[in-house]
Amino acid sequence: MRDGTWNPELPLPMTIREVRQETPAVKRFVLDGSLNAEPGQFVMVWLPGIDEKPFSLMNAQPVTLAVAEVGRFTRAMHRLGQGNRLWLRGPFGQGFTLEGRHLLLAAGGYGAAPLAFLARRAREEGRRVAVLVAARSRQHLLLVDEFRTLGCEVYTCTDDGSDGQPPRLAPQAVEELLTSLRPDALYACGPAGMLDALEALAREYHLPAQLSREAYMRCGIGVCGSCTCGDQLVCRDGPVFRIPG
Amino acid sequence: MAEQLSPDLRVNLCGVLLPNPLVLASGILGTTAELMERVAKNGAGAVTCKSCGPEPRAGHPNPTVLDWGPGLINAVGLANPGIDEAVEILRETRRRLQPLGVPLIASVFADSVKGFAEVTRRVCTVPPDLVELNISCPNVEAEFGRPFSLDPDAAAEVTRAARAVCDRPLLVKLSPNVTDVVAIGKAVVAAGADGLTAINTLGPGMVIDIESGWPILANRVGGISGPAIRPIAVRIVYDLWAHLRVPIIGTGGVTCGRDVIEMIMAGATAVGIGSAVIQDGPAVFSRIAAEVRDYLASHGYASLNEIRGLAHARRHMEP
Ligand SMILES: Cc1cc2nc3c(=O)[nH]c(=O)nc-3n(C[C@H](O)[C@H](O)[C@H](O)COP(=O)(O)OP(=O)(O)OC[C@H]3O[C@@H](n4cnc5c(N)ncnc54)[C@H](O)[C@@H]3O)c2cc1C
Ligand SMILES: Cc1cc2nc3c(=O)[nH]c(=O)nc-3n(C[C@H](O)[C@H](O)[C@H](O)COP(=O)(O)O)c2cc1C
Ligand code: FES
Numbered sequence: 217m218r219d220g221t222w223n224p225e226l227p228l229p230m231t232i233r234e235v236r237q238e239t240p241a242v243k244r245f246v247l248d249g250s251l252n253a254e255p256g257q258f259v260m261v262w263l264p265g266i267d268e269k270p271f272s273l274m275n276a277q278p279v280t281l282a283v284a285e286v287g288r289f290t291r292a293m294h295r296l297g298q299g300n301r302l303w304l305r306g307p308f309g310q311g312f313t314l315e316g317r318h319l320l321l322a323a324g325g326y327g328a329a330p331l332a333f334l335a336r337r338a339r340e341e342g343r344r345v346a347v348l349v350a351a352r353s354r355q356h357l358l359l360v361d362e363f364r365t366l367g368c369e370v371y372t373c374t375d376d377g378s379d380g381q382p383p384r385l386a387p388q389a390v391e392e393l394l395t396s397l398r399p400d401a402l403y404a405c406g407p408a409g410m411l412d413a414l415e416a417l418a419r420e421y422h423l424p425a426q427l428s429r430e431a432y433m434r435c436g437i438g439v440c441g442s443c444t445c446g447d448q449l450v451c452r453d454g455p456v457f458r459i460p461g
Numbered sequence: 462m463a464e465q466l467s468p469d470l471r472v473n474l475c476g477v478l479l480p481n482p483l484v485l486a487s488g489i490l491g492t493t494a495e496l497m498e499r500v501a502k503n504g505a506g507a508v509t510c511k512s513c514g515p516e517p518r519a520g521h522p523n524p525t526v527l528d529w530g531p532g533l534i535n536a537v538g539l540a541n542p543g544i545d546e547a548v549e550i551l552r553e554t555r556r557r558l559q560p561l562g563v564p565l566i567a568s569v570f571a572d573s574v575k576g577f578a579e580v581t582r583r584v585c586t587v588p589p590d591l592v593e594l595n596i597s598c599p600n601v602e603a604e605f606g607r608p609f610s611l612d613p614d615a616a617a618e619v620t621r622a623a624r625a626v627c628d629r630p631l632l633v634k635l636s637p638n639v640t641d642v643v644a645i646g647k648a649v650v651a652a653g654a655d656g657l658t659a660i661n662t663l664g665p666g667m668v669i670d671i672e673s674g675w676p677i678l679a680n681r682v683g684g685i686s687g688p689a690i691r692p693i694a695v696r697i698v699y700d701l702w703a704h705l706r707v708p709i710i711g712t713g714g715v716t717c718g719r720d721v722i723e724m725i726m727a728g729a730t731a732v733g734i735g736s737a738v739i740q741d742g743p744a745v746f747s748r749i750a751a752e753v754r755d756y757l758a759s760h761g762y763a764s765l766n767e768i769r770g771l772a773h774a775r776r777h778m779e780p
Contacts, residue, residue: 225527225528225529225530226527226529226530226668226670226677227524227670227677229670229672229673260523260524262523262524262677264670264673264675265675267522267523267679268523268524268679269523301672301673303670303672303673305527434520434523434525434526434537434540435525435526435535437526437528437739438490438738438739438742439489439490439526439533439735439736439738439739440488440489440490440492440525440526440535440537441489441490441491441492441493441496441511442492442540444492444493444495444496446495447493447495447496447498447499449490449496449742452742453742
């Protein structure tokens with residue numbers, strides 16, 4: 217129900233408190249508002265006159281986003297600074313649920329954003345958290361310091377080996393960590409190809425996994441049918457999908 | 462406890478048997494075969510695909526759909542993959558729906574009479590159980606001109622052209638945005654429509670963000686649906702049934718069993734459900750079907766036929 221002061225379904229304006237360049241492509245936006253949200257949930261961000269697009273929450277209190285510049289909308293976001301406003305609808309979708317004492321998180325690209333939120337919750341509850349941050353090259357590794365500050369064991373992997381480790385793709389690095397760390401559950405967010413490979417791994421190792429997937433979103437609220445993945449709606453049934461293991 | 466006979470929810474829509482009267486309205490979830498199958502498995506009595514047109518269309522930029530409180534406002538802009546791909550999706554949907562006994566309604570649109578005939582001819586190759594002509598999309602006026610639904614002659618012309626190439630029962634979906642909806646209904650029935658769907662979205666309307674002053678939809682205006690429009694939809698179904706006595710899919714703001722009963726008492730044969738999917742997702746159909754069944758059982762009705770058009774009879778009663 218709505219309380220008359222603000223309809224929570226309408227976009228809510230929030231002012232940018234801080235913008236921080238995280239990697240050459242990704243900026244962190246800290247806003248002056250808060251939302252009641254679970255890690256893994258997303259918001260629709262509206263810039264009046266430009267567009268409205270989905271972004272995962274990197275934190276909800278205060279609302280924090282990590283945005284990669286990839287096109288028209290995200291370019292416009294990257295031009296914003298402290299004091300500018302943006303408008304949010306949400307939070308939407310099913311977030312992660314915490315299971316197990318020892319978690320392995322695998323982040324590809326800006327997939328690190330929702331996993332940082334998850335890591336914070338897991339650490340608050342005293343769980344052991346290992347994180348694999350994967351990227352093309354060292355300078356694109358996102359939120360490594362953030363995960364360290366949260367008290368996670370951080371591992372990295374890059375396609376080109378520029379992090380000083382052997383060059384390898386995320387699924388290979390995850391498989392190595394599965395055998396060395398023996399975690400109770402796997403959490404991942406990243407490109408579709410990486411998630412497909414991790415889903416296969418999770419089934420092979422009978423490991424429960426929660427994967428945050430993406431799809432093209434219009435409404436964000438489960439009516440328009442534009443975000444389908446099989447018979448599932450990514451905006452409503454997802455974005456986090458659970459594989460029982 | 463005495464065995465109580467479960468009320469019969471089946472309805473006959475233009476000769477097609479629906480296991481219950483709840484029809485997935487066009488433009489809600491009807492984009493893929495898997496999704497339409499899921500809606501059917503969740504208790505819909507028929508599913509309508511998202512309206513398909515001659516060419517692929519990307520639709521309008523976001524925001525395109527907004528929950529503004531008592532309803533939705535949308536200007537998706539007839540995003541669709543075009544008739545070639547739509548036919549493939551509909552074939553697969555039909556294959557999945559047939560074993561479930563849930564009929565498929567193909568919704569079509571076009572920007573010309575010839576276009577309507579061509580898209581209708583193509584979807585009939587699937588074939589769907591029924592075809593619905595969406596002559597009332599209000600969101601693309603700049604591109605498509607005045608919707609055909611606003612003028613009896615134009616509406617009749619489109620219907621005639623589609624009728625000539627359509628061997629399936631033909632429904633025409635009417636717009637509420639007219640002064641005399643019965644005149645449009647009469648025109649399309651005379652031109653060969655077997656039934657009517659009423660109503661498409663109301664408006665266009667506008668919702669403005671008062672912090673920035675911007676209308677929220679990128680298209681600025683959009684069609685209104687959901688509970689906000691239900692009394693209008695009920696009145697239109699009532700008026701159409703009073704004058705035409707053809708099968709009607711009463712659509713607009715239905716969210717629960719009581720709303721379904723109300724539509725059927727106004728004269729509807731079946732009831733479209735769109736915006737209410739927000740409440741429970743696809744499971745909204747099984748929930749509403751159970752509520753309809755409960756109403757019938759608790760009021761001693763054996764089937765929906767016993768209450769169809771009841772509000773008309775009441776009109777002539779003395780207090
Ligand atoms: C649930 C979810 C969470 C996301 N979280 C983040 C995040 O935390 N950080 C981040 O940087 N990005 C995130 N994204 C991706 C982000 O929405 C897109 O990168 C953004 O919409 C691109 O807009 P653009 O105009 O800049 O680029 P465009 O030029 O429009 O497109 C660039 C790419 O972005 C994708 N994209 C465009 N529009 C949409 C849309 N409406 N829905 C989904 N994908 C789209 C397309 O696949 C395209 O390849 C998320 C997407 C989803 C679905
Ligand atoms: C997001 C959205 C998209 C729609 N797209 C279509 C469409 O493609 N074709 C059509 O005939 N009606 C379309 N409609 C109208 C619905 O089918 C229905 O007539 C209207 O929403 C009223 O019913 P409701 O109140 O149950 O939603 C759309 C409605 C919404 C909310
Ligand atoms: S974005 Fe509209 S149904 Fe998911």
